[in-house]
């Protein structure tokens with residue numbers, strides 16, 4: 780099932796909310812390619828790798844902006860929050876490296892398992908992170924970039 784935006788994810792910081800919405804869209808984009816091509820994903824490797832790279836790039840720039848906003852507002856749990864971002868960044872890099880390995884890109888069964896796991900992981904991580912971690916900084920943010 781596609782992850783839908785919901786008011787419960789709103790931080791009321793418009794720049795952050797629009798970036799979070801874009802992250803949902805990027806995950807949905809990966810899921811759409813997966814769902815429409817299940818069983819023959821080896822024919823769509825270029826689109827899949829591009830979609831994952833786009834998500835990776837956008838996530839990194841989003842994290843930097845979010846961290847600058849937290850810093851600007853002297854958010855007391857900034858370091859712990861940054862660690863969550865770093866851990867996710869490492870995980871995405873590791874998954875991207877696995878994806879671009881030749882053995883995975885040429886095997887339909889393995890690609891199916893990889894994407895089914897990847898999509899579940901991304902959706903769970905993003906929704907949990909917003910609801911648990913991002914909501915914690917919400918009351919501290921008075922200044923935006």
Ligand SMILES: [Fe+2]
Pocket residue numbers: 845860864908912913
């Ligand atoms: Fe965050």
